Amino acid sequence: MSRINDFQRRMPEASHDLRRRQSVWLRWHIDLPLLLGLLVLTGFGLVVLYSGSGEDWHYVKRQSVFLVLAYCVMFTVAQVRVHxxxxxxxxxxxxxxILLVLVLVMGVGAKGAQRWLSLGGFRFQPSEILKLAVPAMVAMFLSRKILPPKFGHVILALGLIGVPTVLIMKQPDLGTSILIAASGFLVLFFSGLPWRYMFGAAGVLAAGAWPAWMFVLRDYQKQRILTMLNPEDDKLGAGWNIIQSKTAIGSGGIQGKGWLNGTQSHLDFLPESHTDFIIAVLAEELGLIGVLCLLALYAWIIGRGLVIASNAQSTFGRLLAGSITFTFFIYIFVNIGMVSGLLPVVGVPLPMVSHGGTSIVTLMMGFGILMAIGTEQRKVSIG
Structure with a gap:
């Protein structure tokens, strides 16, 4: 009997200590596996960026400042309740x-595109907001309907996706418009969209390919597609970027030439070596092993995002988490595809590795949403 009494006296204290230890991360709404993956990825990215920028500390310091800001944004967003x-x-x-409309009316232009707004000397790209606003809006709309969605609800959701997509295409910014449309379609997909709808959409896209080529795509966009199909047709012009990036990737082999020993980037053969084409620098210097390490980090983060999505407590959280996770995958797929010559060059940076401020802050905001969804689930599960 004394042993039973001792057990009963000790269990409340033990359970209290267990809850106290578990609540350290939950109190700050931090998903530890996701955070560790992001920390390793961003640290690895700074190492690659230093070489890709020609050993220029200016880019590394600037990127570090953006990363600090991005992590602060992520932790702040993680504190927001899902509801x-x-x-x-x-x-x-x-x-x-509204901001996209203002861009078309009074936006700031650069290199033939009008994509920015300038307020008080600060210039920003409103389309970045829609990378999270579109999937959040579609997820909210569908979560309040009976799933799988009916045809009328699918049409309304497509309208919510189409409005910002068209406005961004008019800037023009084909790469961002594709990513935003994909983020919205992914929400539809995770809502249990019937296969007949998806096959029908594929048929519509196939039928609209020729009209889009003739009346929608601009000349430089058509040239990018033709260059992807045959970059050697204009070796010193439009095909130069792809040829040099594939040369850098192929010359790295299995183990690479060694960090800071790449020739394509350091001799300025490889354009945009610190932004869109930075994975070619990685492949040349660290070889296939380095690329596989990077892909493993990406796989860890994506896998954790899928776990969070599958364990989400609400339909809204599940749809939004799934869309954010797979949109991150699309970022990676599109960048690697265009650098290796499998996709047209559309100006999509490599997530968390390429130099850039706005895109990193937006991505980290998305991971903050994932942490909010994930920690809310676990907080409910332990009472």
Missing amino acids: VMEYWAPWFYLLGV
């Missing part, structure tokens, strides 16, 4: 659409 995100999703979406 609060759901409530504010329509207003966030509406703000983004």
